[in-house]
Amino acid sequence: MNALHIKKGATSHSAYNLRPTYGDAVEQHTLAVLVDNEAGVLARVIGLFSGRGYNIESLTVAEVDHTGKRSRITIVTRGTPLVIEQIKAQLGRIIPVHQVNDLTVEGPSVERELALIKVSGGGDKRVEALRLADIFRAKVVDSTLESFVFELTGAPDKIDAFAELMRPLGLSEIARTGVAALSRGES
Amino acid sequence: MARQMTGAKMIVQALKDQGVDTIFGYPGGAVLPIYDEIFLQNDIRHVLVRHEQAALHAAEGYARSTGKPGVALVTSGPGATNAVTGLTDALLDSIPLVVLSGQVPTFMIGTDGFQEADTVGITRPCTKHNWLVKETDDLPRLLHQAFHVATSGRPGPVLLDIPKDVQFATGTYIAPPKKTEYRYQPQLKGDLEEITEVIAALETAKRPVFYTGGGVINSGPAASQLLRELVEATGAPITSTLMGLGAYPASGDKWLGMLGMHGLYEANMAMHDCDLMICVGARFDDRITGRTDAFSPKSKKVHIDIDPSSINKVIHVDYPIIGDVAHVLEDMLKVWKARGRKMDREGLAKWWQKIDGWKQVKCLTYKNSDKIIKPQYALERLEALTKGMDRYITTEVGQHQMWAAQFLHFEEPHRWMTSGGLGTMGYGFPASVGVQQAHPEALVINVAGEASWLMNMQEMGTAMQYRLPVKQFILNNERLGMVRQWQQLLHGERYSSSWSESLPDFVKLAEAFGAKGIQCSDPADLDDAIMEMINYDGPVIFDCLVEKHENCFPMIPSGKAHNEMLLGDASTEGAIQSDGAVLV
Numbered sequence: 113m114n115a116l117h118i119k120k121g122a123t124s125h126s127a128y129n130l131r132p133t134y135g136d137a138v139e140q141h142t143l144a145v146l147v148d149n150e151a152g153v154l155a156r157v158i159g160l161f162s163g164r165g166y167n168i169e170s171l172t173v174a175e176v177d178h179t180g181k182r183s184r185i186t187i188v189t190r191g192t193p194l195v196i197e198q199i200k201a202q203l204g205r206i207i208p209v210h211q212v213n214d215l216t217v218e219g220p221s222v223e224r225e226l227a228l229i230k231v232s233g234g235g236d237k238r239v240e241a242l243r244l245a246d247i248f249r250a251k252v253v254d255s256t257l258e259s260f261v262f263e264l265t266g267a268p269d270k271i272d273a274f275a276e277l278m279r280p281l282g283l284s285e286i287a288r289t290g291v292a293a294l295s296r297g298e299s
Numbered sequence: 300m301a302r303q304m305t306g307a308k309m310i311v312q313a314l315k316d317q318g319v320d321t322i323f324g325y326p327g328g329a330v331l332p333i334y335d336e337i338f339l340q341n342d343i344r345h346v347l348v349r350h351e352q353a354a355l356h357a358a359e360g361y362a363r364s365t366g367k368p369g370v371a372l373v374t375s376g377p378g379a380t381n382a383v384t385g386l387t388d389a390l391l392d393s394i395p396l397v398v399l400s401g402q403v404p405t406f407m408i409g410t411d412g413f414q415e416a417d418t419v420g421i422t423r424p425c426t427k428h429n430w431l432v433k434e435t436d437d438l439p440r441l442l443h444q445a446f447h448v449a450t451s452g453r454p455g456p457v458l459l460d461i462p463k464d465v466q467f468a469t470g471t472y473i474a475p476p477k478k479t480e481y482r483y484q485p486q487l488k489g490d491l492e493e494i495t496e497v498i499a500a501l502e503t504a505k506r507p508v509f510y511t512g513g514g515v516i517n518s519g520p521a522a523s524q525l526l527r528e529l530v531e532a533t534g535a536p537i538t539s540t541l542m543g544l545g546a547y548p549a550s551g552d553k554w555l556g557m558l559g560m561h562g563l564y565e566a567n568m569a570m571h572d573c574d575l576m577i578c579v580g581a582r583f584d585d586r587i588t589g590r591t592d593a594f595s596p597k598s599k600k601v602h603i604d605i606d607p608s609s610i611n612k613v614i615h616v617d618y619p620i621i622g623d624v625a626h627v628l629e630d631m632l633k634v635w636k637a638r639g640r641k642m643d644r645e646g647l648a649k650w651w652q653k654i655d656g657w658k659q660v661k662c663l664t665y666k667n668s669d670k671i672i673k674p675q676y677a678l679e680r681l682e683a684l685t686k687g688m689d690r691y692i693t694t695e696v697g698q699h700q701m702w703a704a705q706f707l708h709f710e711e712p713h714r715w716m717t718s719g720g721l722g723t724m725g726y727g728f729p730a731s732v733g734v735q736q737a738h739p740e741a742l743v744i745n746v747a748g749e750a751s752w753l754m755n756m757q758e759m760g761t762a763m764q765y766r767l768p769v770k771q772f773i774l775n776n777e778r779l780g781m782v783r784q785w786q787q788l789l790h791g792e793r794y795s796s797s798w799s800e801s802l803p804d805f806v807k808l809a810e811a812f813g814a815k816g817i818q819c820s821d822p823a824d825l826d827d828a829i830m831e832m833i834n835y836d837g838p839v840i841f842d843c844l845v846e847k848h849e850n851c852f853p854m855i856p857s858g859k860a861h862n863e864m865l866l867g868d869a870s871t872e873g874a875i876q877s878d879g880a881v882l883v
């Protein structure tokens with residue numbers, strides 16, 4: 113009763129190769145997620161990313177509306193267009209999530225990050241560090257005879273560039289806030 | 300109307316106000332105040348299960364057979380952790396459950412107190428939403444919200460974790476607000492422009508097929524009714540997932556049978572060759588699609604789903620429609636009628652000819668025997684002898700489950716309860732308890748495998764205590780049959796741990812609980828034995844000794860396309876390549 117001829121070794125594909133071949137290029141997107149600031153909401157968002165195998169490049173969160181108890185979570189993530197769409201849809205499913213905005217596709221936006229960078233050392237390196245900090249408009253917020261702490265605000269790649277320059281000059285510690293972002297113009 | 304009462308009393312009051320008549324649970328230290336309140340009233344019946352996992356599955360059975368949310372009550376720590384499988388099962392099958400768990404008092408949280416577990420942490424990924432209730436005054440609002448979230452949009456399980464001091468303390472009770480007052484309001488109406496485009500595609504389609512799922516049943520009785528109307532009016536064939544059986548009647552002449560890994564040949568071939576696929580409340584699960592890059596290559600695809608995250612998750616679709624199935628189907632019918640009830644009748648007739656050819660393959664044919672009961676035969680007889688009865692079927696997980704889906708026929712929604720997404724062995728028996736509790740007069744049968752059934756066999760106690768005459772129809776092949784089948788096909792017939800050793804004497808086991816046991820091994824005795832089971836007024840364990848090495852066909856092997864289906868033992872040799880073996 114076998115009406116079919118099964119071709120042996122027909123395929124190397126499997127049902128787990130779930131992504132179609134189109135749109136495979138990985139993109140970086142910045143998502144703004146407005147949530148009720150209730151217990152566990154951040155765990156829900158992070159759990160979604162870890163549970164479904166998505167990437168988090170950067171994540172910032174703080175309450176932005178104290179009376180309405182709303183927090184804004186800014187997530188920078190990477191994935192193929194289909195994965196990015198899934199991430200947005202999955203975020204939208206979380207009950208305390210009010211709104212998900214993809215700042216990367218919804219018109220121009222500004223992205224800023226703040227970093228505190230400690231550079232230790234003396235002599236010429238110390239002078240050079242100060243000179244570069246001036247070019248990058250980094251502020252000195254703490255100084256000792258052997259160290260500076262710089263405060264720098266800017267797009268993440270500006271901070272990357274500054275940190276790279278500081279590395280040979282004695283960069284010893286760095287703290288970054290992660291990206292905060294807003295769309296440009298009227299909302 | 301605001302009233303002062305304890306948290307424990309609020310819980311019982313809120314359940315009443317939400318129309319709950321039955322809850323399934325198991326007591327413990329952290330829920331004693333709630334049990335006290337249950338003791339003091341008569342409106343809500345509490346069914347004492349024998350294991351918290353069973354409370355959840357029973358609540359699922361109750362929910363799926365009634366369309367109402369199921370409610371379960373468990374204690375903190377081990378009570379809550381035992382509930383995890385049931386929560387996950389309900390999440391994957393989109394079953395509305397409200398689960399209440401006790402918790403150590405708020406001032407002890409974080410101290411590793413006796414029977415403390417981070418229940419909201421543990422259950423966060425396996426609930427639609429959960430809450431730790433820290434104030435008694437929050438309790439009524441969250442209780443009502445729990446019901447709203449569980450039942451709105453894509454249904455699912457929710458959990459409220461309630462510390463003991465919150466249960467004891469007094470607060471202000473509020474009655475349920477109107478549904479419209481909640482912020483959580485999933486979109487019900489589909490986009491009319493998109494729907495019109497779908498109808499335009501349907502009018503000219505030469506090979507359309509409806510592919511329906513559990514979402515039709517979850518949407519309510521109107522959805523099944525509208526689906527039937529649309530299918531009859533357009534004359535297009537229809538298939539369904541395991542979850543959607545009964546939404547369209549199996550006796551309907553447009554019915555192709557179930558699709559998927561163990562679906563019918565004609566259903567899978569129609570999916571593969573169609574030019575327009577209309578997916579209604581299903582989610583392109585891997586049991587359905589097989590090899591995704593070979594899935595229905597020639598079709599335009601419509602996807603109707605209330606959950607936006609289901610769309611384009613696995614398969615790219617051409618017409619996404621976000622909305623409730625009943626709402627969307629209603630609009631589809633309206634638009635189709637308004638545009639003049641057009642279909643490509645000639646194309647359809649040819650399509651049906653092709654389908655009739657596939658039907659001639661008679662893919663469910665099996666070699667019967669007069670010496671040994673074939674599992675397929677047992678189910679054919681069960682179907683014949685219970686046809687037309689007020690009948691509900693639950694199943695466990697394995698070969699018997701797939702055979703039940705193939706050989707039992709469902710005319711209505713809510714009559715078929717099986718663990719689809721999670722594939723939970725041990726689901727069927729407690730689910731049958733929940734179904735019978737909701738439908739005391741009906742014939743409730745759990746089609747089981749001996750191995751699955753043992754996973755929650757303690758529920759015999761519950762069935763006896765509450766006089767729930769559930770019939771446990773065990774297709775006993777003394778094997779973890781589905782595992783054995785895969786080992787035969789994939790692992791060189793090395794049957795590693797897939798035997799059911801040391802099985803109990805099921806007849807004596809039944810008698811030990813005070814129930815009836817029936818054993819049958821001769822096909823000639825089968826009809827009488829089944830009738831004896833049906834006619835017995837009380838729980839029955841039916842030990843049906845069946846062929847031990849029967850395989851379940853048709854089968855789309857892992858990593859294969861729909862048109863590469865195996866139909867019988869002769870075609871299995873070398874069918875699954877080693878790359879398919881990594882799949883489950």
Ligand SMILES: Cc1ncc(C[n+]2csc(CCOP(=O)(O)OP(=O)(O)O)c2C)c(N)n1
Nearest residue numbers: 697698699722724748749750751779780781
């Ligand atoms: C809780 C759980 N553990 C393991 C499995 C894997 N599994 C799927 S089917 C099966 C065998 C089931 O045996 P039985 O209940 O006798 O049914 P049969 O296949 O023999 O009809 C197993 C072990 C599962 N689905 N669920």
Ligand SMILES: [Mg+2]
Nearest residue numbers: 748749778780
């Ligand atoms: Mg078995």
